Amino acid sequence: MPEIAEIFRDHHEEYFRRNNAPPEVIRAIFDIEKCCTPAMGGSILCTCPDCGHQEIRYQSCGNRNCPKCGGHKVTQWVQKRLAERLPVDYFMATFTLPHEFNFLFRQHPAEAVKIFMKCVSDSLLEIGKSKLHGMVGFMMVYQSWCRNGDFHPHIHALLPCGALSADSNIWHFPKRRDFLFPEAPLMRLFRGKFNAAIWQLTGAEKIRRNVFRKEYVVNLKCVGDGENSFKYLAAYTQRGFIGNDRIVQYDGEEVTFRYRDGQTNEDRCRTLPAVEFMELYLQHVLPKGVQRIRYGGIWAAAARKRLNAAREILISQSVPEMPEITVKLENLTASSFLRDERFRCPKCGAKMLYRQQRTDSG
Numbered sequence: 001m002p003e004i005a006e007i008f009r010d011h012h013e014e015y016f017r018r019n020n021a022p023p024e025v026i027r028a029i030f031d032i033e034k035c036c037t038p039a040m041g042g043s044i045l046c047t048c049p050d051c052g053h054q055e056i057r058y059q060s061c062g063n064r065n066c067p068k069c070g071g072h073k074v075t076q077w078v079q080k081r082l083a084e085r086l087p088v089d090y091f092m093a094t095f096t097l098p099h100e101f102n103f104l105f106r107q108h109p110a111e112a113v114k115i116f117m118k119c120v121s122d123s124l125l126e127i128g129k130s131k132l133h134g135m136v137g138f139m140m141v142y143q144s145w146c147r148n149g150d151f152h153p154h155i156h157a158l159l160p161c162g163a164l165s166a167d168s169n170i171w172h173f174p175k176r177r178d179f180l181f182p183e184a185p186l187m188r189l190f191r192g193k194f195n196a197a198i199w200q201l202t203g204a205e206k207i208r209r210n211v212f213r214k215e216y217v218v219n220l221k222c223v224g225d226g227e228n229s230f231k232y233l234a235a236y237t238q239r240g241f242i243g244n245d246r247i248v249q250y251d252g253e254e255v256t257f258r259y260r261d262g263q264t265n266e267d268r269c270r271t272l273p274a275v276e277f278m279e280l281y282l283q284h285v286l287p288k289g290v291q292r293i294r295y296g297g298i299w300a301a302a303a304r305k306r307l308n309a310a311r312e313i314l315i316s317q318s319v320p321e322m323p324e325i326t327v328k329l330e331n332l333t334a335s336s337f338l339r340d341e342r343f344r345c346p347k348c349g350a351k352m353l354y355r356q357q358r359t360d361s362g
Contacts, residue, residue, distance in 0.1 A: 002250035004067050004242070004281065009033050010252065011274045015282075018275060025285050029278075031063035046352040048345035055346075057354070065285050067243045078234045081139075082227065084307065087314050088161045088173075090226035091180045093138075095120050095190060096154040096217040100207055101198070105144070105153050108201045110287045112153075113142055115197045120155050121296045123190040128297065131181040134163030134172045137298035137307065141233045145241040147259045148270055149280045158229050160310075161222075164298050168309040171317070178222050187218035237293050241284050250274070 012029050015021070021029075034040055040059040047054050060069045097116070105112040117140055128136030138159045146152035161180060162173045174180055195212045198204050223229045242257055248269055249256040255277040261268045272280065286292065298306040345352050 001244065002247045002255075003244045004240075004247065005032050005035060007247075007250055007255055007274050007277060011278060014275050015278045019279065021282070022287070024288050025282050028063055028065040028282065028285050031061040032066050032068075035061035035063070035066050035068050044354045046354040048348060048350050048352050050350040051345060051348045053345050053347045053352075055352075064237075065240045065282075067240055070237075070239055074234045074237065074239075077237065078230055081230045081234075085226060085230075086137075086160045086307075086311055089177060090223050090229060091159045091161060092219075092221055092223045092229055093124070093157040093159060093186070094154060094217070094219045095157070096152075096219075097194070098211055098214050098216065099152075100211045102151055102153065104198065104201050104203055104207075106151070106283075107203055110290050111201055112198075113286070113290055115200065116153065116155060116194070117142060117294055119190055119193040119197055120157060121294070122193055123186060124157060124159065125297055127181055127186050127189055128163045131185075132163035132172050132174060134165045134170075135297050135303075135306065136160075136163045137300075137303075137310070138296050139233070139299055140294050140296065141236055142292045143236050144284045144286075147262055148268075149241050149257075149259070151283055156233055158223075158226060158233065160226075164306055164310045164313075168306055169313070171310055171313045180220060180222075183218050183220050186220065187216055190218060191216045233293075240281055242281065 008029055012033070015029075036058045038058055040061065042059040044057045044059075045054065046057055060066070062069050064070060095116075101112075105116075120140055121138075124136055124138050128134065136159055138157045140155050140157045142153070142155050144151060144153050159180065161177060162171050164171055191212075194216075242259075246258045247255065248258050253274060254271055255274050256269050256271040257277075258267055258269055260266070295301065297303065298310055344350065
């Protein structure tokens with residue numbers, strides 16, 4: 001099966017000739033190329049205790065843009081989020097900007113993402129206080145791609161149904177449990193905050209005035225107990241827009257990859273020259289220090305007491321307990337074998353034993 005690392009090794013020189021790559025992109029390219037190879041400077045000898053099969057596996061790079069890394073982090077993150085869920089239904093809010101703002105996210109990626117997330121956060125807190133008379137909780141994940149890899153900045157926010165009162169003694173539910181608050185007021189609130197804040201960035205004056213009056217896309221829907229939504233969002237916290245499993249063909253010049261069409265829900269294929277595929281992949285690398293995921297309201301790090309208070313209130317109100325969740329780890333992990341105790345023998349499926357070896361870096 002062709003891998004993204006192989007494509008990068010073959011064409012990174014041409015990519016550098018065509019692009020003025022920032023440091024974080026250069027780092028991502030070479031980390032992906034070296035990942036799980038002798039160049040990483042360490043290895044693990046894996047031995048199957050049942051059939052005796054042996055393999056040498058090399059250390060992973062740990063870069064958050066690498067398609068092979070981050071599996072254990074994703075798994076740990078999902079387990080932690082599921083453990084602290086509130087026993088209520090959840091809602092997914094999706095905020096999407098007009099494409100005319102895309103160039104600002106390319107020119108000022110760190111600043112634009114921070115403005116975007118702050119405006120979403122402030123809007124959710126304000127409408128929660130207005131409509132639910134309390135503090136909502138939410139987790140936001142920034143995503144810069146659509147399913148075919150094109151640049152498409154948007155934010156997913158996951159919220160529990162209801163809000164905690166200011167004195168932390170009452171959990172306010174909406175009148176209807178399948179309706180949190182209306183989309184139109186939330187959209188207008190977010191649009192006003194974003195339009196006012198985006199002028200901080202150089203180049204915003206080039207955007208036509210009618211763009212600021214457009215109906216920004218804000219979608220809000222109930223997603224049940226939130227388990228699948230946590231898993232969906234987790235996949236975007238520690239990887240690039242595509243994994244090796246979606247590379248269909250690579251002939252040395254062109255890359256064909258698979259994606260799911262959002263309109264028809266059918267699998268489609270897209271073919272690009274290798275360097276253009278690199279440009280497509282690497283345009284989603286965020287600057288150092290910019291986090292894809294943030295928490296707000298009662299989910300914020302400084303509000304853990306509020307989160308615990310909300311859980312106690314909901315349990316005392318005899319809200320039905322959430323069913324026991326079995327996280328399907330095999331659907332979430334990459335090849336971060338160094339910390340993966342579930343590493344299985346490819347021949348008989350038994351858990352393999354491993355030990356660290358010293359290996360000179362290449």
